[in-house]
Amino acid sequence: MMRRQYSAYNYFFWLLLFLFLSSCEEPYMPKEIVAPNRFLVVTGFINTNGATRINLSRTQNLSDASAPLAETGATVWVEGEGGGTFTLEETTAGTYEHSGFDVSSFRQCRLRIRLRNKEYASEYISIKQTPPIDSLTWRADATGLDILVNTHDPQNQTRYYRWEYDDAWEYLSQFYADLEYVDGQVRARDQNSPEIYRCFQFGKSTDIKLGNTIKLSEDRVHEALLLRLPSNSVRLRSRYSMLVRQYALTKEEFEYYDILKRNTENLGTLFDPLPSQLTGNIKSLSDPTEIVIGYIGAHSVQEMRLFISAPELPGRWRRPPSGCVLDTIGVSEVPFFLDRGVNLPVAEFVEFGRVSGYTIADAPCVDCRFYGTNVRPSYW
Structure with missing residues (x-):
């Protein structure tokens, strides 16, 4: 009996000790994470057949939740x-x-950059002409x-390619409303009523899409995967569109994006490769040891749009x-259910030849503007 009691005390002692020690643990924060580094970041490229857009910003610590600081006045x-x-x-x-x-x-x-008392310059780069996109295709299977x-x-x-895309999709409300609630009255919707059934949502590529033909005798890319959408994706419920931009890269620019892709997409487990040093082609002219992040290329852009x-x-x-x-609500219940805007009217409920009430639904099920904009894109 005493032995069992001693074992129980022993168990609770070690449990309390473990809880006490674990509560004293502090997260490990390497100096590289908490150091107040603000390296210059340069993104964009020199567009030889359209508008050139260069973005300048500063790096931030991983613990910093604010947006990156823009570099202004350059x-x-x-x-x-x-x-x-x-x-x-x-x-x-x-x-x-x-x-x-x-x-x-x-x-x-x-590219040259002047910031107050500092100057930066990219290496001289060869200008690449991007070949046209031959086609955009899609293929569906059981799951997507x-x-x-x-x-x-x-x-x-060319041999080295990169792609980006902007996509858009038509979003339809779950219910089509014949009615609207205005100034405390239920009335029929007309041509002056705002569009609430058909809206549009927009997105863009967030990962790095690369391709190369260096091991092929012919410089031809066949069915490079840009995006996979699951069969239940909201983007595919009505009509979907994708605008693809294609860029021809130099070997050095391709290698830069390839390292950036691996560093940002293939980390997180013990079996993933270690991060590689990211070396761009932009240098400080006054301090060669200063770290500058970014790679500037010079090339034309080719575009193509797809609809599904x-x-x-x-x-x-x-x-x-x-x-x-x-x-369904009665006519007398209209103010209680509709005044707050939580619900919206859908249609009349008719009994014995007269309107005795209305069908209603949650506002996001009727008004598509909760999830997008009702302004139709010019290309739609």
């Missing part, structure tokens, strides 16, 4: 190897733009849809339940 310009310059104007905080310039006389060019890009360079001069409509997709795909339901 002087930014493009400089040709034999002379000639084009100055970019600051359009918003940290964003510098030029509507388009003729670099046909340049064999090489570079793949969007694929095809391109080639008949001169076999729901009737084109497999009929066997099951749509997830919406959670939206219709309720």
